[in-house]
Amino acid sequence: MKTIIEPFRIKVVEPIRMTTPEYRESVLREAGFNVFLINARDVLIDLLTDSGTGAMSSEQWAGIMRADESYAGAESFHRFYDRVAGLTGFEHILPTHQGRASERILFEVMVRKGMVVPNNNHFDTTRANIEHSGGEAVDLVVEEGRIATSRKPFKGNLSVERLERCFAEVGADRIPLVMITVTNNSGGGQPVSLENIRAVRAVCDKHDTPLFLDACRFAENAYMIKQREPDWSDHSVGEIARAMFDLADGATISAKKDGLVNIGGVLLFRNDELAKQARNVLILTEGFPTYGGLAGRDLEAMAQGFEEVLHEDYLHYRLRSVEYLGTRLRDGGVAIVEPPGGHAIYIDAKSFCPHIPPEQFPGQAVVCALYRHAGIRAVEIGHLMFGGSGHTPDMELVRLAIPRRVYTQSHVDYVIEAVLEVHAMRDTIRPLMITEAPPQLRHFTARLREIDD
Ligand code: F0G
Secondary structure, X not given: OOOOOOOOOOOOOOOXXXXXXXXXXXXXXXXXXXXXXXXXXXXXXXXXXOOOOOOOOHHHHHHHHHOOOOOOOOHHHHHHHHHHHHHHOOOEEEEEOOHHHHHHHHHXXXXXXXXXXXXXXXXXXXXXXXXXXOOEEEEOEOHHHHOOOOOOOOOOOEOHHHHHHHHHHHOHHHOOOEEEEOOEHHHOOEOOOHHHHHHHHHHHHHOOOOEEEEOOOHHHHHHHHHHHOHHHOOOOHHHHHHHHHHOOOEEEEEOOOOOOOOOOEEEEEOOHHHHHHHHHHHHHHOOOOOOOOOOHHHHHHHHHHHHHOOOHHHHHHHHHHHHHHHHHHHXXXXXXXXXXXXXXXXXXXXXXXXXXXXXXXXXXXXXXXXXHHHOEEOEEEOHHHHHHHOOOOOOOEEEEEOOOOOOOHHHHHHHHHHHHHHHHOHHHOOOEEEEEOOOOOHHHOOEEEEOOO
16 A cells, blocks of 8 residues: 555544634734744644654553652653663663753763864754853764755764864864764754764764764654665664664753653763763752653653654654655745655745845745745744854755644645645745844744835
8 A cells, every 4th residue: 555644543632723814914913923922722733843742642641640759769760761771771861851951961061161062963952051061062964964955865964074173173182072963953854874873983982082862853863774774774763773872872862752742851871970970960950860850640651652652653654744745845846955854844945035035034934924824833944043143044944843643644735735835926925024132042032024014
C-alpha cells in the first residue's frame, strides 16, 4: 500500500474554533501583527512550535494516574531512570523541567568567562545560556548547511575542518566542551550523520575535550540516519540512537520534543565529578535529584514517551508527513529549505516576497498573510527574530513546525492549500515596520504595522 496512515486512533478530541478572515484581520491588528500576541483560541492550525505541543498516548495518561509523588526515591523516578539509562547508556540521569534548565545547569558547571563553545548551530536558548555564563557560542555547521537549496543528506553536520581551526585559534584550554545539536533546529531541522559525530569525537579526543549532544530530536535524527546513511540501514532506530549517545560524554534533552511530553527535560553525564556538581545546582534551583522540578506523573509520561518515540511506524509517518508538506509546497513553486527536515518545513521568505527587503520583514509579512488567509500560525526566523542587534541573518525563513500526533493528513492538506493560495497572491503582501520593541528577544513582544497602511 502506498498510503501511509496515522499509526494511532483518536480517543480524545479538542475542537478547533472556526473563524472568518474579517475576524482574523481584527485579531491581527489588535496583536500588532505579532502572532505571539494572538490567543490560541483564535488559531485554526497552530504550527508555532513542535515543542510541548504533542498529544500523549493512552499509556502515557495511564502512567500519569499510576505515578508515585513521593519527594525522594519515587517509583516513577526509577521507571524514568531505567528507561533513559536503557536508551542512552548514561549513568548519571538528572530530570529537569525543560531543555533550557538542563542547559543552564550544564553551562554553570562547565563554562567560565572567556570560554568558547562550538556547536553545529546553537539553538537560541543554548546560545543565551552560554553567554549568561560568560562564554561565547560559535556556530560551525558545514557549508551546505547554510545553503537553502542544497539537497545534501546531512546538512546538520558540524564542520570538522572549522572545528580544528577553532581549536587552533582559541586553544583547547578555553574550549570546555563541544556540542552537536541533533537535529539541527536553527539550521532547518537537518540531521547529523553518525560518521560526523564520530569524526567530531576524534577531534575532541585529540584535545581531551568532552563532547555533548543537544539531543532534543534524537529519534528523528536516528531515523534519518537509518534512511540516509548506508551502514546503518539494517539497524533499529533504538540501536542508532544508542550509537549516537555512545559517542558523547553527556547530553541535554528537552523532552518536549522526542520525549513526547508537554513538559520535561533531562541532563546526562558519564563523569562522576561533573554529575556531582550539576546535582548540587539542580537541588538548589530545580529540585531534589529524583524529581528535578517535575511531578512524578511527568516522569512517568517521559518514561513512556521515550519508549514510544522509537517505534518505527510512528517515525515513518512523522517524517513522511513533514516531507509530504515540503514536497507539495516545492511542487507548487514555493522555495523551502531543502531537503525537508525532521520537525518542520522552512519557507524561504526572500524568494516568496522578493519585493520586500529584509529590514521590512518579509518572513513576518508571510506569517501574517498565512494567519489572515487561513488562521495558520507559523513563526518568522529572520530579521525580526535576529536583526535587533544590528546582525543580518543569512536567511529569511518562515517555520511551519509540526506538533507530534496532533494534526491529521487533512490538516496538512489544508496547510498546503493555504500556503499555495497565499503564494499565488504574494504580490499583495505588504511590508512591515516596527512600532515598538524591547531591546532583547524582540520577536516575542514587538508590535508592527503595515507600511502602506
Ligand atoms: N535545544 C533545541 C535544539 C531546541 O529546539 C530547544 C527548544 C531547546 C534546546 C530548549 O528546550 O524549550 O524545552 O527549554 N526549541 C523550541 C522550538 C522552543 O520552538 O524550537 P526547551
